[in-house]
Amino acid sequence: MRVIIADSAAEVAEIAANTVAAVIRAKRSVGQNAVFGLATGSSPMGTYRALAALVNADELDVDGLTCFALDEYVGLEYSHPESYHAVIAQAVTTPLRLDPSRVHVPDGLASDPLAACDAYEAAIAAAGGIDVQLVGIGTNGHIGFNEPTSSLMSRTRFKTLSPQTRADNARFFDSIDAVPKHCLTQGIGTVLDARKVILVAQGAGKADAIAAMIEGPLTSMCPASALQLHRDATVIIDREAASKLQLTEYYDYITQNQPPHVP
Numbered sequence: 001m002r003v004i005i006a007d008s009a010a011e012v013a014e015i016a017a018n019t020v021a022a023v024i025r026a027k028r029s030v031g032q033n034a035v036f037g038l039a040t041g042s043s044p045m046g047t048y049r050a051l052a053a054l055v056n057a058d059e060l061d062v063d064g065l066t067c068f069a070l071d072e073y074v075g076l077e078y079s080h081p082e083s084y085h086a087v088i089a090q091a092v093t094t095p096l097r098l099d100p101s102r103v104h105v106p107d108g109l110a111s112d113p114l115a116a117c118d119a120y121e122a123a124i125a126a127a128g129g130i131d132v133q134l135v136g137i138g139t140n141g142h143i144g145f146n147e148p149t150s151s152l153m154s155r156t157r158f159k160t161l162s163p164q165t166r167a168d169n170a171r172f173f174d175s176i177d178a179v180p181k182h183c184l185t186q187g188i189g190t191v192l193d194a195r196k197v198i199l200v201a202q203g204a205g206k207a208d209a210i211a212a213m214i215e216g217p218l219t220s221m222c223p224a225s226a227l228q229l230h231r232d233a234t235v236i237i238d239r240e241a242a243s244k245l246q247l248t249e250y251y252d253y254i255t256q257n258q259p260p261h262v263p
């Protein structure tokens with residue numbers, strides 16, 4: 001796992017956006033369109049704003065870009081502002097001027113959720129797999145909505161949200177009772193299939209989860225620790241989120257001595 005500790009949340013967003021942009025440009029240079037995996041939550045919002053700035057400055061061409069979101073609540077109307085359909089439309093599709101038909105979010109209103117999950121996996125495969133997957137991390141170490149004890153080989157499926165996740169996400173709703181209890185989420189195995197994974201986190205509230213993910217054991221108790229198995233996972237965090245890591249100086253040393261040809 002590569003660990004980049006930035007001096008501010010704005011710098012986290014800038015590094016992450018430039019990394020995603022490099023993947024999109026590299027695919028474009030060989031005549032292909034990239035597939036971008038999207039996360040929700042507050043953590044990646046700065047990255048989306050930085051990507052939109054690149055698009056608006058004509059420094060990034062996202063024509064033909066296909067996107068797949070990680071997860072969605074079950075039972076929330078897409079018009080609800082906290083449905084991930086609505087969040088992705090507002091934070092990604094509109095500002096990046098993407099073709100909405102190329103932006104996919106799991107169908108939390110499907111009458112047959114299990115079939116919808118299988119169809120989602122099939123759609124990712126049909127698109128050629130995900131080139132670059134952006135993820136955040138929950139305070140309990142979840143990625144997507146893969147709660148502690150999730151199978152590290154799981155695929156897109158129906159899950160029950162943990163009480164901690166519902167409490168964490170209650171800030172987006174009128175009350176905790178309004179937070180859905182279920183979701184559809186890409187599995188950890190699905191995330192591990194992405195060719196490149198970028199995890200972003202900011203703030204001291206994420207420090208324990210970040211330390212467990214990077215320096216703790218590989219364990220389903222911290223689902224994000226599965227990224228230790230990925231061949232191209234980059235963690236981009238601010239100093240506060242890095243504050244419980246033991247090897248901070250080592251990560252800074254590697255960042256400062258990164259050869260220019262290494263992306």
Ligand code: GLP
Pocket residue numbers: 039040041042043044070071135136137138139142143144145165169
């Ligand atoms: C939600 C999302 C996750 C996200 C997490 C953290 O539970 N399903 O994908 O990583 O929240 O959210 P935040 O970035 O707001 O802390």
